[in-house]
Amino acid sequence: MDTSDQKNLERRVFTSFFQAGFIEAFTGIFLLQLGLPALFSRSGFGDWESALLTLPIALILLIAVFLVRRFVVTPRLGKVKFLPERRRKLSKLIIVPILTLIAGAIVGYIFTENAPLRHIFVGQIPFSLLPIIVFGAAAYFLDMKRLYVYGAIVGLTFPLGKYLETVIVSRNTLPATILFTAFVFLGIATVFLVALLRKYHEPEV
Amino acid sequence: MKELENQGKKQTTDSLSDIMNIDRLVHSPARLSILTYLSVVEEGDAVYLLNQTGLTWGNLSANVTRLQEAGYIEVVKEFKDKKPHTLLRLTDSGRKAFHNYQNEMKGLLDIKSLSPGGLRISRQNRMK
Numbered sequence: 324m325d326t327s328d329q330k331n332l333e334r335r336v337f338t339s340f341f342q343a344g345f346i347e348a349f350t351g352i353f354l355l356q357l358g359l360p361a362l363f364s365r366s367g368f369g370d371w372e373s374a375l376l377t378l379p380i381a382l383i384l385l386i387a388v389f390l391v392r393r394f395v396v397t398p399r400l401g402k403v404k405f406l407p408e409r410r411r412k413l414s415k416l417i418i419v420p421i422l423t424l425i426a427g428a429i430v431g432y433i434f435t436e437n438a439p440l441r442h443i444f445v446g447q448i449p450f451s452l453l454p455i456i457v458f459g460a461a462a463y464f465l466d467m468k469r470l471y472v473y474g475a476i477v478g479l480t481f482p483l484g485k486y487l488e489t490v491i492v493s494r495n496t497l498p499a500t501i502l503f504t505a506f507v508f509l510g511i512a513t514v515f516l517v518a519l520l521r522k523y524h525e526p527e528v
Numbered sequence: 529m530k531e532l533e534n535q536g537k538k539q540t541t542d543s544l545s546d547i548m549n550i551d552r553l554v555h556s557p558a559r560l561s562i563l564t565y566l567s568v569v570e571e572g573d574a575v576y577l578l579n580q581t582g583l584t585w586g587n588l589s590a591n592v593t594r595l596q597e598a599g600y601i602e603v604v605k606e607f608k609d610k611k612p613h614t615l616l617r618l619t620d621s622g623r624k625a626f627h628n629y630q631n632e633m634k635g636l637l638d639i640k641s642l643s644p645g646g647l648r649i650s651r652q653n654r655m656k
Binding site for chain 2: 329332333336339398399400401402403404405406407523526
């Protein structure tokens with residue numbers, strides 16, 4: 324086995340710890356947090372009420388994900404401490420939120436300073452670019468190509484919602500599109516988890 | 529032609545002596561698998577090895593004990609949430625032995641040692 328084989332094996336082992344669907348679950352919950360308040364506020368609720376209605380749903384889902392990880396997935400997959408090289412690469416994931424903040428600040432500045440641009444871009448480019456940048460960076464640092472696809476799906480959701488709003492004249496089209504994507508991700512997460520449960524059983528010591 | 533045959537004979541003799549020097553403790557498929565999966569992480573628990581290698585508990589335990597006795601791996605047994613938890617990591621000598629084995633096997637399987645002369649002599653040696 325030469326070095327490249329060993330690197331491939333290391334990558335395979337590393338990605339095998341991401342087969343429980345947690346990335347998909349977190350993406351789904353994130354999209355729910357975007358879609359639900361928008362849906363509530365367009366249905367007549369105030370901004371605070373919409374946020375307060377969404378928060379418990381997101382919290383319950385997050386707690387469920389952590390409990391599943393702690394009591395279902397870890398006992399089946401085992402625990403591993405990766406090599407320092409991999410841990411260094413993982414620590415670079417901090418770039419992802421930094422990129423998000425920088426991109427958000429730039430986009431915010433452009434919008435507040437240039438009113439005409441606001442009309443052209445609002446709801447389109449920033450909402451599409453941000454997920455593509457964030458998922459792209461995560462895909463690179465985690466060595467997981469499927470995250471590029473996720474970035475494209477999440478990125479396309481917003482312009483698609485805006486476009487559908489012009490075709491199907493309804494106030495709820497954009498939130499409904501976001502929620503649809505959220506449920507697609509939660510569905511993928513469930514499929515991953517079920518596949519893992521079928522493949523691995525909790526070992527009896 | 530004679531020279532070529534002699535060269536092949538020498539290479540094969542070298543290869544054969546190299547085969548004899550292979551670390552048999554590492555050479556067993558189960559132990560090689562354990563060492564391989566431990567070489568790509570800093571440490572892993574028994575469940576990780578069980579999943580990755582596809583060995584049974586008994587087989588894994590027996591081979592881990594042999595590797596531990598040879599000083600190739602370090603085993604830490606602890607209790608987590610009142611359940612036994614076994615953590616395994618490759619020692620420096622284990623990592624060295626694994627890399628030596630890799631290099632030796634790579635050398636043995638090198639195309640040079642599979643020259644026609646070498647193969648013929650090797651068959652003759654096998655018939656003896």
